[in-house]
Amino acid sequence: DAGVIQSPRHEVTEMGQEVTLRCKPISGHDYLFWYRQTMMRGLELLIYFNNNVPIDDSGMPEDRFSAKMPNASFSTLKIQPSEPRDSAVYFCASSLSGLRLVEKLFFGSGTQLSVL
Amino acid sequence: DAKTTQPTSMDCAEGRAANLPCNHSTISGNEYVYWYRQIHSQGPQYIIHGLKNNETNEMASLIITEDRKSSTLILPHATLRDTAVYYCIVTTGIAGNMLTFGGGTRLMVKP
Numbered sequence: 001d002a003g004v005i006q007s008p009r010h011e012v013t014e015m016g017q018e019v020t021l022r023c024k025p026i027s028g029h030d031y032l033f034w035y036r037q038t039m040m041r042g043l044e045l046l047i048y049f050n051n052n053v054p055i056d057d058s059g060m061p062e063d064r065f066s067a068k069m070p071n072a073s074f075s076t077l078k079i080q081p082s083e084p085r086d087s088a089v090y091f092c093a094s095s096l097s098g099l100r101l102v103e104k105l106f107f108g109s110g111t112q113l114s115v116l
Numbered sequence: 117d118a119k120t121t122q123p124t125s126m127d128c129a130e131g132r133a134a135n136l137p138c139n140h141s142t143i144s145g146n147e148y149v150y151w152y153r154q155i156h157s158q159g160p161q162y163i164i165h166g167l168k169n170n171e172t173n174e175m176a177s178l179i180i181t182e183d184r185k186s187s188t189l190i191l192p193h194a195t196l197r198d199t200a201v202y203y204c205i206v207t208t209g210i211a212g213n214m215l216t217f218g219g220g221t222r223l224m225v226k227p
Contacts, residue, residue: 004159042216042217042218042219043160043203043216043217044216045216091159091160093159093160104162105152105160105162106162107158107159107160107161108159109158109159110158110159
């Protein structure tokens with residue numbers, strides 16, 4: 001398996017523009033997580049899905065952020081409109097659960113977002 | 117989830133064992149100790165996890181004290197490629213608690 005695949009690897013945009021980050025989880029994994037990493041706040045969980053259904057989005061910073069998972073092999077994180085403070089590295093991770101426990105998270109390489 | 121305390125940074129000589137400590141004095145009975153690492157410009161990578169018994173895999177060993185209030189991750193023969201930030205996380209393992217990664221320990225392996 002190629003692992004968790006994220007695109008784009010880097011995104012530079014101007015304030016006010018819409019940004020869409022994409023993630024393909026590992027085939028067969030039933031959990032998908034979106035994280036954001038900044039120097040100030042470290043790695044934070046934004047939202048996670050189980051079997052394509054959003055379970056907890058309490059980490060999403062505000063309504064400008066939205067995430068979807070239309071099928072088991074694809075998820076998007078959208079920011080509209082983007083702001084400079086959204087600049088960060090966004091990671092997608094997937095996992096296979098067992099007895100409701102998430103033993104291992106497999107992370108993608110991340111998307112480095114810069115909002116000018 | 118229980119809070120963890122790790123040293124900010126550590127150095128280790130190449131080829132020697134790297135012992136990374138983690139304090140989690142408020143750990144609950146149903147919480148696991150997980151270790152991940154993040155090499156520069158990459159996503160975090162799972163290393164190992166345990167509940168109360170010591171664990172070993174191809175990457176590392178995890179030693180958990182009998183009272184479970186602290187643990188040590190051991191990289192038996194550190195290489196330059198082990199230079200990374202190592203995160204100790206205590207969690208029930210239920211998806212909703214996975215996870216907030218704290219500051220971690222920045223391990224520098226030196227030749």
